[in-house]
Amino acid sequence: MRQAGRYMKSYQTLCEKHPSFRERSENVDLVVEISLQPWKVFQPDGVILFSDILTPLSGMNIPFDIIKGKGPVIFDPPTTLSDVEKVREFIPEESVPYVGEALTILRKEVNNQAAVLGFVGAPFTLASYVVEGGSSKNFTKIKRLAFAEPKVLHSLLQIFATSMAKYIRYQADHGAQAVQIFDSWATELSPVDFEEFSLPYLKQIVEAVKLTHPDLPLFLYASGSGGLLERLPLTGVDVVSLDWTVDMADGRRRLGPNVAIQGNVDPGVLFGSKEFITNRINDTVKKAGKGKHILNLGHGIKVGTPEENVAHFFEVAKGLRY
Ligand SMILES: Cc1c2[nH]c(c1CCC(=O)O)Cc1[nH]c(c(CCC(=O)O)c1C)Cc1[nH]c(c(CCC(=O)O)c1C)Cc1[nH]c(c(C)c1CCC(=O)O)C2
Secondary structure, eight states: OOOSSTTSHHHHHHHHHOOOHHHHHHSHHHHHHHHHHHHHHHOOSEEEOSOOTTGGGGGGTOOEEEETTTEEEESSOOOSHHHHHTOOOOOHHHHOHHHHHHHHHHHHHHTTSSEEEEEEEOHHHHHHHHHHTBOOSSOHHHHHHHHHOHHHHHHHHHHHHHHHHHHHHHHHHTTOSEEEEEOTTGGGSOHHHHHHHTHHHHHHHHHHHHHHOTTSOEEEEOTTGGGGGGGGGGGOOSEEEOOTTSOHHHHHHHHOTTSEEEEEEOGGGGGSOHHHHHHHHHHHHHHHOSSSEEEEESSOOOTTOOHHHHHHHHHHHHHOOO
């Protein structure tokens, strides 16, 4: 689940002093402070690096910003082969040294009381933001590229795949103990197109990382993943993160007993009563079956969620015995 963020008063206060998202996510001290905010209050089992899937873009020669009230903006979206040729392969140690430094500090601060978690964007999801110029409702630009000029999209996807494999290794080498790949928009694709524009690149990333970091657990999240569920483990990831639109019992049945599943309580449930939250947690855990389940929300915590309900989620979760 997204931990830090606007539902926390301490984060809102910090945002008043540091209104720029780029600053908050690129200054080592701020990254460490924000990453630790939820940990200090709720003591979860994992501490997520405060960053964004788009953070690598400026180092790849794709200028961007994340603007309050508007979300991500890509200033000069690449659409032609010559634009794509200007995209540089990512060199994390040169472009985002603050990420490595922050992860190393987080490991020390957390002192093995929780796992430090890294993340990256999947090639198709990154390409969607980049080609659309930001968030999108209809995904017309990325689909035009996919279906009218597939070679151009494939070369962009390849740069992202090579770059994100390197970025996962970099995060692991600096302290991340597990890394989640977010393919948030993969489910905008028909399964047959997922097999062409996402799956091969995810496989490539997983294979490349497993060669050098065979013990690093890799997670994969896609929003609204019901239509793609059986295809997600084909990437080779260790854990599939399930969103709440799939019933956990169906998810377990469709993925089989050997795939580890993370999820999948609807973040909206945290607006309900404490009793409602408890019941939903118990229902999810029961449906997940014995073992190979990491209890989590099915997506990030929503703005306006009462912090005491988040605390309740963690209290109930910690009291569970599988
Ligand atoms: C698609 C995506 C993005 N970013 C991310 C995804 C994949 C997860 C998903 O499917 O939601 C991942 C992400 N982004 C952020 C985290 C933080 C880590 C954590 O504390 O959990 C994580 C894990 C910080 C952030 N990244 C962003 C925020 C909210 C803006 C802010 O705090 O100023 C946070 C906390 C901004 C962002 N970043 C992105 C969008 C679409 C937005 C705008 C969303 C909004 O305005 O609600 C791109």
